[in-house]
Amino acid sequence: MNILIKNGYVITVDPKRRMIKDGAIVIEGNKIVAIGKTDDIQKKYKAEEVIDAKNMAVLPGLINTHTHLFQVLLRSLGDDMKLFDWWPKMVGPASVHLKKEDVYWSALTGSLELLKSGCTTTMDNYYPHPVWGLTDECLKAFIKIGIRGIEAVGGTDKSEPYFPPPEVLVKNTDDIIREIVRLIKKWNGKANDRVHVWFGCGAPFANTDELVEKEHDNAEKYGVGMCDHLHETQDEVNQWKKENGGLTPIQYYYKKGIRFLGSNLVGIHCVWMDDEDLKIMAKTDTKVSHNPVSNMYLASGVCPVPKMLDMGITVSLGVDGPASNNDQDMFELMKSTALLQKVATCNPTAITAEKVLELATIDGARALRMEKEIGSIEPGKKADIILVDLKAANIAPVNRVASQLVYCAKSSNVHTVIVDGKVVIRKGSLRTMKEEEILKNVQETTDKLVERAGMTKLRERPWITKVQ
Ligand SMILES: [Zn+2]
Known part of the structure; x- marks a missing residue:
């Protein structure tokens, strides 16, 4: 044709x-x-x-390097919270109740919104496994709707007091690896090489060092990439420093020689970065997924994008999950990227529109190790x-x-x-599916999930003009 x-x-x-x-x-x-x-x-x-x-x-086509499409189901149920309230109080408990149809219709809805906002490639990060085998639904959705998709699959094998995941979501380290390897073998390169499976660890506070290294080694073995939430909030970095002799997570991995940082890792958020963290990112060629709308929604902070660019770090853009954005709009993402950097630095030259377009295209492709295939x-x-x-x-x-x-x-x-x-x-x-069918089904599955997960109260939050 x-x-x-x-x-x-x-x-x-x-x-x-x-x-x-x-x-x-x-x-x-x-x-x-x-x-x-x-x-x-x-x-x-x-x-x-x-x-x-x-x-x-x-x-x-625009390239989105981070989202959690299952959160389509949870849109707008977690307003006015910081990450460590938002996840343990809302996203985590709801995730326990996910079923195959939830994952499928939410992935389709999110992909539909991404496509309609000009996104041709997305990396999704799926990590809640109340039962194994839900992630396949995301990949089915990518293939059916026609988007190019990387499914970065993760899991939690650790519970911190400040990040207590529901018990059913805490998995055995080897079981997590086994599931991801299964998905790689089943889906990688399917649909004319349009879908891929990566390792999508989680975050330092949610993963043991053993899991991180096993993900790294298997990513090398299978020739795929990895992503991980790094330094998203100040609290988590401070907590980590307290427990690890003053080292930030990035410094910890680097100085302890843990096999993790490197050119096939996309660090998501990277908001609270000191000069040493940035130097390590540049030296190891670890990539960044910048998620400005999510960082504003959860009041996480501002990623030092201009500094990163000056140091030659590859920065790409991510919408992040629909429960912390709460849309999947690439144009809003680009405008937010430009405006946030300008206001945060009080400097109108902090970033240009042309550079933002590069972050959303060729630099996104570079972060996903696909710059020879897409991005220009x-x-x-x-x-x-x-x-x-x-x-x-x-x-x-x-x-x-x-x-x-x-x-x-x-x-x-x-x-x-x-x-x-x-x-x-x-x-x-x-043109590939009926939009009406997708929207009807996502409403029905969400109605059932809200009921099942006992979240009706969140839906029926009264009119609040000031949070007490
Ligand atoms: Zn995320």
């Missing part, structure tokens, strides 16, 4: 960072084969399907491409497209989403 996209404003994010007016792209199968001016391309190529991108920006529009790369309609009240008139994509555009401006050469979203609507 050939697709020709023509007359668009093409933002390549290729090594030359080309911006091509009246640009065209040719897709053959799942690959980009040519890119250039529409006039030149049309003389050389014929296509079965032509997409007219007049008045549209054409850019690489170049011949030979996989065809993950989005079209954003610029002829809209919130964007017009067109002046400087890169800036307008970050500061003006909303997910409702996303017109077309192509993943692996297939048009998944056209004119803002999903």
